[in-house]
Amino acid sequence: MKSTNNAPDQLHRRSFLRIAGMTGAGWIMGTSALTLLEGGVGKLFMPLNDRLDALLLNPQKPVPEFPTSTIEPEALITNTFRFTPMIDLNTFRLSVDGEVKNPLNLDLARIQQLPLTSMVIRHVCVEGWAAIVQWGGVRLSEIVKLAQPKPGVRYVYFQSADGYYESWDLASALHPQTLLAYQKNGAPLPVENGAPLRLAAPIKLGYKQSKWVTRVTLTSQLLPQKGYWEDQGYEWFAGL
Ligand SMILES: Nc1nc2c(c(=O)[nH]1)N[C@H]1C(S)=C(S)[C@@H](COP(=O)(O)O)O[C@H]1N2
Numbered sequence: 129m130k131s132t133n134n135a136p137d138q139l140h141r142r143s144f145l146r147i148a149g150m151t152g153a154g155w156i157m158g159t160s161a162l163t164l165l166e167g168g169v170g171k172l173f174m175p176l177n178d179r180l181d182a183l184l185l186n187p188q189k190p191v192p193e194f195p196t197s198t199i200e201p202e203a204l205i206t207n208t209f210r211f212t213p214m215i216d217l218n219t220f221r222l223s224v225d226g227e228v229k230n231p232l233n234l235d236l237a238r239i240q241q242l243p244l245t246s247m248v249i250r251h252v253c254v255e256g257w258a259a260i261v262q263w264g265g266v267r268l269s270e271i272v273k274l275a276q277p278k279p280g281v282r283y284v285y286f287q288s289a290d291g292y293y294e295s296w297d298l299a300s301a302l303h304p305q306t307l308l309a310y311q312k313n314g315a316p317l318p319v320e321n322g323a324p325l326r327l328a329a330p331i332k333l334g335y336k337q338s339k340w341v342t343r344v345t346l347t348s349q350l351l352p353q354k355g356y357w358e359d360q361g362y363e364w365f366a367g368l
C-alpha cells in the first residue's frame with residue numbers, strides 16, 4: 129500500500145466499494161456512527177459518562193451478516209507490511225490499560241473463557257480486494273467492561289507485536305461486531321492472519337483491523353500518532 133496522496137485514494141475507495149456491491153446502507157451506518165461520535169444534541173446536556181455507559185449498556189445495531197455458505201477461504205489476502213512477529217503463546221498477555229479503574233493482563237485461557245461470538249462478514253482492503261470471512265472471538269466490549277473505563281474515555285488504541293498501531297473511536301470499538309478474534313473460518317486463527325488475537329469488524333476498512341494485538345489502551349485524547357497508515361495520510365475513521 130503506497131501512502132502519499134490521500135485524495136485519489138479516497139476516490140478509488142468509493143468507486144471500489146460500489147463495485148464491491150456495498151449498498152447505501154453501509155454508508156449510512158458509517159455516518160450514524162460518526163454522528164454519535166461527534167456528539168449531536170446529547171452533547172449539550174449529557175455528561176460523558178452517560179455516553180460511555182449508554183454505549184456499553186445498549187449495544188448498537190448489528191450490520192447484516194452473510195451465510196456461512198458464502199465464505200471465500202482463498203480470497204483473504206495476507207497483508208503484512210512489516211514482518212510476522214513470533215509470539216510465545218505461553219507467556220502471551222493482552223494488557224488493557226489507560227484511563228481504566230481495573231487494568232488487565234489477560235492470558236489466552238482467560239480470554240477464551242469469555243463468551244465466544246462468531247460472525248461472517250466482508251473484509252475490505254483499500255488496495256482493491258475484499259473477502260467474506262468468518263471470525264470467532266471475544267467482543268472487545270466484553271474486555272472493555274472488565275477494565276471498567278473511566279468516564280472521559282473516547283478512544284481506544286491498539287498496539288501490535290510487529291510495531292503496527294491503530295486508534296479507534298469508542299463507539300466503533302464497542303460495536304457488538306467488533307471482535308478480538310482468535311478463530312478464522314471455524315479454525316484457530318493462523319499466525320499470518322494475526323494470531324493469537326486480531327481485531328475483526330464489519331464497520332471498518334482492513335487497515336483498522338490490527339493483527340497481533342498485545343495492548344489495548346483507553347484514552348480521552350487522540351494522540352498525534354493515530355495509526356500506522358493514518359500517519360501517512362490515510363483516513364482515520366475509515367468506516368464502511
Ligand atoms: N499488525 C498489523 N495489522 C495489520 C496489518 C499489518 O501489516 N500489521 N495490515 C492491515 C491490512 S492493510 C489489512 S487489509 C489486514 C489484512 O489482514 P490479513 O493479513 O489477515 O488478510 O490486516 C491489517 N492489520
Ligand SMILES: [Mo]
Nearest residue numbers: 253254334335
Ligand atoms: Mo488493507
